[in-house]
Amino acid sequence: MRIGLLTDGGYPYATGESRLWCDRLVRGLPQHEFDLFALSRSADQEQRGWVRLPDRIGRVRTAPLWAPHEEDTRHPGRTRRPQGRIATGLGRAYGRRDRRRFTAHVTALVESVCAGPEAGPGPGEPDRAADLFTAGLYGLAELAQERGGLHTALRSEATVRIVESACRAPGTGRTVHSATVPDYLAFAAGLERALRPLSLDWYDDDALGAVDLCHAASGGAAALPGLLAKRFFGVPLLVTEHGVPLRAHYLAVPETPLSAPVRALLANFHGLLASEVYRQAALVTPGNTHVRRWQERFGADRDKLRTVYPGMEAERFAAVGEGEDGGGPGTLVWIGRIEPAKDLIALLHAFAEVRRDEPGARLRIFGAPVQGGEGETYLARCRALVAQLFPEEGTDAQAAGDHPVTFEEIGGAEVPDLAQAYAAGGVVVLSSVVEGFPISLVEAMFCGRATVSTDVGAVVEVVGGTGLVVPPRNPRALADACLALLRDPERRARLGAAARARALELFTVEQNLAAFRGIYLDLVGQAPARWTAPPDARHPAGRPRPFATPPEAHVLGDLIREPAVPGAARVPSWAVGAEGVCAGARGAGDGDA
Structure with missing residues (x-):
């Protein structure tokens, strides 16, 4: 069958999210063909290029979500031409009838967004906000396909006036009601960006109309073309979420320069979009129970939910297996991206407690700071804390590798690969305060390592009973758990063996592919017949x-x-x-x- 794989800021871009998972899916299901429909998030992402695509990828259609009509950052003074065509009509030749249609649809959509979650229905009552949202969304989609794209119209003065009227209407929340003219302009721009997939040229018989199933690799913008493919062609939609785009949006919003009213409006929009995606999807496959709870909160039907853990390659860690501790039984290992969410500060304070009780203990931190100034600043802060907590060791010991705390990168002579990094200690520690699906924890389990983790995201679900879990932001609890394993080698070995067995049972590529192999056949086999054009004398309604x-x-x-x-x-x-x-x-x- 032909699968339309929908991505947002991911595959096929080299820096994309879920890139490895998408690539393994395509390569692991050779009996199917895949057409790729990818949205990019930045000019830098496009500039870094694509990964090498397998032969099972047929057509590739791409389009940017990063302001295709604004100045190209790579060539100042130029306008970036998107790889995928985005129609931008509805500006000059916009008739009276179409103006009325556009006004009605935008009004319905914006009113639903301004109403927010406070306008939810009571028991047995219809969801008016959801009805307004879907009427506006699909009405704009149909208008875009009939008359061209919506870019000009959504950034017009008419849209700004509609936003102003909806924000000032009785019943809106206090935050939204306090919006001013700059807020109306900012939200109109944000709305145009969010609705940009409506204006793509992907909705015809040679694109999404030709696939048997749409598989969105995430919710949000990636799933929006799938909603329209179902609307226009009856193509069933499958949505896979290993993280929660809506949650990521909520976490990122406070860091943006937008005002509180704009943040509230955009959060309401993404919440309504997520609910519509979950309603229309034939099946939703969360990557873990943590994601599943978010989906249920935003209206996903439990009968449509099926948890499928993301598959990971166990073979690369087979050489380590349940081998001995390469760095000694008194060594703790931390592996990941160095950023505030990983809470290395709490880990360092915890290790200072460990060191007081076990003077021979070591902590080896493997990783590089995240791109941007934030990662480098956080790394510098961690190094300064190490100097403060262990003043007697000095910088010479750090440089020579004899310091109790070392910051290292994988790829050198001593630690050539990731598996060797996990083998460098007896206990692997995860200290995060924010986590989705903890990949580093699964990798440690493949290596047969006992783990100490903070109770965030899907950690408890992943670990099961094979590791110790403590509250986040609690250095004393983290230190006690680490000491318990460092002092008990038999328990450490027992937990490591159980962790490896659990990972091999639940988190391999093979189990993930087997799940989606069956899901594809089930969904397409249950889909109603779709009729193809054009009709002829033998088949007046077209061929099924x-x-x-x-x-x-x-x-x-x-x-x-x-x-x-x-x-x-x-x-x-x-x-x-x-x-x-x-x-x-x-x-x-x-x-x-």
């Missing part, structure tokens, strides 16, 4: 697509076999003998099964 039949069958030629005798009953072609079925053949508009 083959996956209205059982997914195991592959149809050669027309789905409906013409009767040899006028008036005779028609027989589906999949019901005839083997000579009528060719497992590797391709009918018109079909994908591989």
